[in-house]
Amino acid sequence: MPKFRAPGRVNIIGEHTDYNDGFVLPFAIDKYVEVDIQPSDRFEFHSDTFNETVVLERHQKLGKWTDYPMGVIWAIEQMGFKVEPVKIHISSTLPIGSGLSSSAALEISVAYGLREIFKLPIDGKQLVEIGVKAEREFVGVRCGVMDQFTAVFGKKDYALLLDTMTLSFEYVPLNLGDYEFVLIDTQVKHELSSSEYNKRRAECEQALKVISKKSFREVKPEDLEILDPILKKRAKHVIDENARVLKAVKALRENRFYLLGELLYESHTSLRDLYEVSCDELDFIVGFLKGKLGILGARMVGGGFGGSVLVLARKNIIEWIFPELDEHYFKTFGKHPKLIKVQSDDGMKAL
Ligand code: GAF
Numbered sequence: 609m610p611k612f613r614a615p616g617r618v619n620i621i622g623e624h625t626d627y628n629d630g631f632v633l634p635f636a637i638d639k640y641v642e643v644d645i646q647p648s649d650r651f652e653f654h655s656d657t658f659n660e661t662v663v664l665e666r667h668q669k670l671g672k673w674t675d676y677p678m679g680v681i682w683a684i685e686q687m688g689f690k691v692e693p694v695k696i697h698i699s700s701t702l703p704i705g706s707g708l709s710s711s712a713a714l715e716i717s718v719a720y721g722l723r724e725i726f727k728l729p730i731d732g733k734q735l736v737e738i739g740v741k742a743e744r745e746f747v748g749v750r751c752g753v754m755d756q757f758t759a760v761f762g763k764k765d766y767a768l769l770l771d772t773m774t775l776s777f778e779y780v781p782l783n784l785g786d787y788e789f790v791l792i793d794t795q796v797k798h799e800l801s802s803s804e805y806n807k808r809r810a811e812c813e814q815a816l817k818v819i820s821k822k823s824f825r826e827v828k829p830e831d832l833e834i835l836d837p838i839l840k841k842r843a844k845h846v847i848d849e850n851a852r853v854l855k856a857v858k859a860l861r862e863n864r865f866y867l868l869g870e871l872l873y874e875s876h877t878s879l880r881d882l883y884e885v886s887c888d889e890l891d892f893i894v895g896f897l898k899g900k901l902g903i904l905g906a907r908m909v910g911g912g913f914g915g916s917v918l919v920l921a922r923k924n925i926i927e928w929i930f931p932e933l934d935e936h937y938f939k940t941f942g943k944h945p946k947l948i949k950v951q952s953d954d955g956m957k958a959l
Pocket residue numbers: 622623624625626627709751752753754755910911912
């Protein structure tokens with residue numbers, strides 16, 4: 609049976625910069641969306657996660673999970689190729705809504721599988737383009753390129769320093785010595801996440817328009833003075849976060865993990881106060897961890913408004929701290945957070 613998988617991702621730093629010509633530093637993880645694709649006489653999709661089978665017309669939009677695989681088919685056809693009817697069985701070890709990019713993993717596993725089955729002459733960067741187009745124009749979230757890029761080009765033991773302006777990238781070794789990255793899932797995903805996401809993107813576009821610049825890469829701090837307070841905050845986040853990514857790469861290369869941790873905290877503060885995409889649950893976890901022995905840094909990861917906190921910690925220390933966090937979090941929010949341990953892994957793969 610032809611099976612294909614694509615991984616989720618953790619973004620070390622560089623949040624909300626990937627649709628702003630910025631830098632990002634994600635790595636692919638050992639949690640995946642897996643698809644089994646068979647030629648068929650109709651479009652039939654099954655999701656184990658939603659325990660549902662749906663038969664659709666070509667390009668039919670339903671406003672639910674089926675829009676991701678159908679969006680990919682639509683995007684491939686927009687590129688001028690024909691996709692014959694297929695039956696797709698989808699399973700996943702990647703939690704949905706945890707900020708680990710299950711949508712891009714689904715898009716890329718389907719795009720990759722269809723490429724292989726129909727022998728389409730599409731390269732890795734075009735697979736990224738297909739996933740992004742499906743999500744932006746079919747699903748309706750105007751995402752950047754980071755998640756799809758990582759799902760295609762991720763590499764075990766490396767993070768990917770991606771310049772989203774040129775789409776050039778380099779692999780940065782993920783040697784964390786006595787430290788590790790772990791995730792704490794808030795177990796919440798607030799409703800407004802996709803509408804606010806699109807709003808932030810529009811605000812960034814508006815900021816550039818007001819200061820008459822094509823890209824944040826050309827913007828100097830003094831250019832921001834003419835912006836209204838909200839647009840100024842958004843732009844400042846993008847500019848500072850970009851600089852943090854480059855500092856983080858240097859810190860990682862020089863094994864300066866305390867510095868890397870500080871950059872994670874700074875990124876969180878900026879996402880909370882300037883970009884305003886955090887939420888009480890994320891802030892609670894970051895605040896709780898800050899200053900604890902063995903914790904070097906923490907920040908929200910992904911689009912925000914829920915999902916997970918990425919923590920840089922001394923190896924295995926989180927298991928000691930988590931029960932107390934769990935207790936306090938439960939008292940405050942009436943639900944339990946979830947500890948998720950991940951390793952870096954390769955991008956898409958045929959199984
Ligand atoms: C989501 C998007 F899909 C990414 O493109 C990126 O913008 C991220 O939010 C925020 O950095 O995962």
